[in-house]
Amino acid sequence: MNKIRIATRKSPLALWQAYHVRDTLQGIYPQLSLEIVEMTTKGDKILDAPLAKIGGKGLFVKELEQGLLENSVDIAVHSMKDVPIEFPDGLHLPVIMRREDPFDAFVSNTYAHFSDLPQGAIVGTSSLRRQCQLLALRPDLQIRTLRGNVGTRLSKLDNGEYQAIVLAVSGLKRLGLENRIRYAFNADELLPAIGQGALGIECRADDVETNQLIAVLNDPETHQRVIAERMINTRLGGSCQVPIGGFAEIIGDEMSVRGLVADVAGQQILRAQAIGDIDKASLLGELVAQQLLTQGAKQLLQALTET
Numbered sequence: 001m002n003k004i005r006i007a008t009r010k011s012p013l014a015l016w017q018a019y020h021v022r023d024t025l026q027g028i029y030p031q032l033s034l035e036i037v038e039m040t041t042k043g044d045k046i047l048d049a050p051l052a053k054i055g056g057k058g059l060f061v062k063e064l065e066q067g068l069l070e071n072s073v074d075i076a077v078h079s080m081k082d083v084p085i086e087f088p089d090g091l092h093l094p095v096i097m098r099r100e101d102p103f104d105a106f107v108s109n110t111y112a113h114f115s116d117l118p119q120g121a122i123v124g125t126s127s128l129r130r131q132c133q134l135l136a137l138r139p140d141l142q143i144r145t146l147r148g149n150v151g152t153r154l155s156k157l158d159n160g161e162y163q164a165i166v167l168a169v170s171g172l173k174r175l176g177l178e179n180r181i182r183y184a185f186n187a188d189e190l191l192p193a194i195g196q197g198a199l200g201i202e203c204r205a206d207d208v209e210t211n212q213l214i215a216v217l218n219d220p221e222t223h224q225r226v227i228a229e230r231m232i233n234t235r236l237g238g239s240c241q242v243p244i245g246g247f248a249e250i251i252g253d254e255m256s257v258r259g260l261v262a263d264v265a266g267q268q269i270l271r272a273q274a275i276g277d278i279d280k281a282s283l284l285g286e287l288v289a290q291q292l293l294t295q296g297a298k299q300l301l302q303a304l305t306e307t
């Protein structure tokens, strides 16, 4: 049997995710040889600027994709939230694993719930999606930049730079930091990022053996949900970091897809929802995008890139 070289970023969360894929594959194929290859991406090097300013999310995957194209690695493990809509020629993403909790967590050493925050409290996040929705709930809050990996962000909170911060529940759980979660926002309060909580595996489209080996890791339900969510981004042209949220869930035998676009101040929030057959995931995503466009999503997003 062949060997699979697994490309990953070096952050503790990325490493956890890569080892999770390795251990799962090893459990299924005890004979398979698996190797973890750690790489540094541009997004890991530039830590002082908000992601939106330095070119968006592709920054965390480009070097891994380069490794795949050069045949120095065979698969790349990504947080779906960080994966751009377009793949380079020759690469594809056939596997999306079972989703962790997709929601955002309120993390604070003093306050149990965001409604307990005092007037004008300082909240750390560099995500425009989190920023605009937090401000819609609490216009008095002061949102301050917060970058770095999960551990760095928590130490900045502990140093007293912020009264609270917001992080993905999934990342905290994977790192064994669930005890830091004071409160998990629901989808009405803070619609998650497209793909949040789901891991994807990218590989060369023509690498038949690898494609066959990793296929068992795909979770069809999560895959359909993430396809629906990513279609919103595709139709809105949200390739770089913009205040867009998207969340698909299966309710009974139907799929519900919700989307959100806002201005960074959270003064104008557009929301849309579509419900229908589970096997119509991309169509539902398109319907949501369509409704958002009708409400003026393009103008909102354009105003943002001009400022």
Ligand SMILES: NCc1[nH]cc(CCC(=O)O)c1CC(=O)O
Binding pocket: 079, 080, 081, 082, 150, 166, 167, 168, 169, 170, 171, 195, 196, 197, 198, 199
């Ligand atoms: N922006 C970094 C990032 N990319 C993916 C996750 C969480 C893990 C996931 O979505 O699966 C995080 C950390 C966070 O947002 O708190």
